[in-house]
Amino acid sequence: MNEKELDKKIEDELKKDTNSASELKNETWNKINTELFQSPDSHKKKVKKRGIISGLTAAAIVAIAVFGMTDPGQAMIQSLKDMFVEEKEQEIEIEGHKEDSDVQLEANEELRYVIYIDDSRYRMIEGDSSDRIVPEQELADRYPEVSMEIMRKEATTEEMVESIKNSLADNKMELRQEEQVNTPINGVVIRGIGPGYTNEAGKTGQQWDTPIEKYYITETKNNQVFVIKQSYFLEAAEGHGARFDYMLKSFEIVD
C-alpha cells in the first residue's frame, strides 16, 4: 500500500468510525438550545465555574478585559486561565539532550500573569504577595534552595536593580552578571554566586553546592515591575537553572 492509499484509508476509516456520533446532531442542538435560549436565565451571559479554554492571543485577552470592565452588566468576566491553552507540549534541551515536556498553565489573577510549568517536576506554591515554583519532590537538606519566585513590585527597574545588588552584597554573593536581555523574557538580568570555600578534599573555590541567585526584572504597563528570582546551586545550573529559564519563556503579563 502506498502513502496515498494509506492516507485515504485512514480518512475513510475515521469517517466510518465516527458515523454514529454524527447522528447526535439534533439531540446535541436541543441541549444547546435549551441551555442558551430557553433556560430562565438564558438572557444573561453566565459566568461558568469551569474555565473556557481558548487560544486567544494576548491582544484578544486585553480586549476582553477592557470589554469586561467597561460594560459590567453584560460582559463576561473571564478568568485568565480561561484564555490560554491549559496544557501544551514543549521541546526543551537539557544538558545537550532534547526532551519533550508537558507543561501546565498556572495563572495568578491578582498579580495578572500566566506561566506554564512542567508539573511532572515542579509545583506552584501561591503566596500572598508572590508565587514560588519549587521541585515537585522536596530536595534533601544537603542541597541549597531550589525555587523560582515571581513577585510584582511597585518600583522602577533601576530601584530594583539597586535593591537586588545590595541584597547580594549583604549575603556576600559575588555579582557575575548584570545586563539587558531579551530571552527568556525582556528585561534586566542580575546573577550572583555564593562565596567559595575549602571543601573536605582541600579544594578551594566555588563548589558543587555553591548557591546561585538569578533575578529577572521586567516592566509592566503600569509603572510596576515583575521580579523573578531563581535560586539554585552550581551543579544544578544546567538542570534546574535551564528548566526555570524554559518555563520563564512562557511567562506573560496580562494587564
Next chain:
Amino acid sequence: MKGVYKSLNENESKLIKKIKKGDHEAFKCLYEKHADYALRTAYSITKNRSDASDIVQETFIKIYRNIESFDMKRPFKPWFYQILINESRSYLSKRSKQAINIESDRLLDQLHRNAKHELQYDELELGLDELDDKDRTILTLKYLNGFTEKEIAKMLGANVNTIKSRLYKGRQRLKVAMGGMKDE
C-alpha cells in the same frame, strides 16, 4: 470540510456578525455547518458518544458566549477546534480519574458500534483505537478535519516537528496494524 480557511469566507463572516448582534438563527446555521465534524472529532478523541455530545454542547455554548471576543480577521475554524480540543482534553482528564465509568461507557459504545457495523472491525479500526489520546487527536485533526501540521501545532501549543513526528509514528503504527511493514 477539507481544506484550510485562510480567512473567514464571506458567508461565515456574515453569520458571525449576525451572531454578535444576538441572532439565534445565525447561530443555528453556524451549528449546522460545523456540528457534524465537531461531533465526529470529539467522538474520535474520546471514543464515547455521550461525551462527544457534551463536548460539542459545551464548545458551542462557549463559542456563543465568547463570540464578542472573536477577531474577525482570524480564521474561525482553528479557533473553534482549539476550544473543542481543549474541552475534549478536559473530559479525558476527568474520565481518567473515573476509570470504572470509562470502561462501562466504552463497553456500551462498543456494543453500539458492533451493532451498527455488524462486527465488521478491521485492523485499521483496531489500530486507531489503540493509539494514545494525543496521537489519535493529531491524526483526527489531520485526516478528519484537514488541518495542516502547522495549524495543529498552533492549536495544541506544540512544536511543529513534534506534530510531524507524532503523525509519522501514528501512521507507522497503523501500517503495522494493517499487516504492513514499517517504512514499507
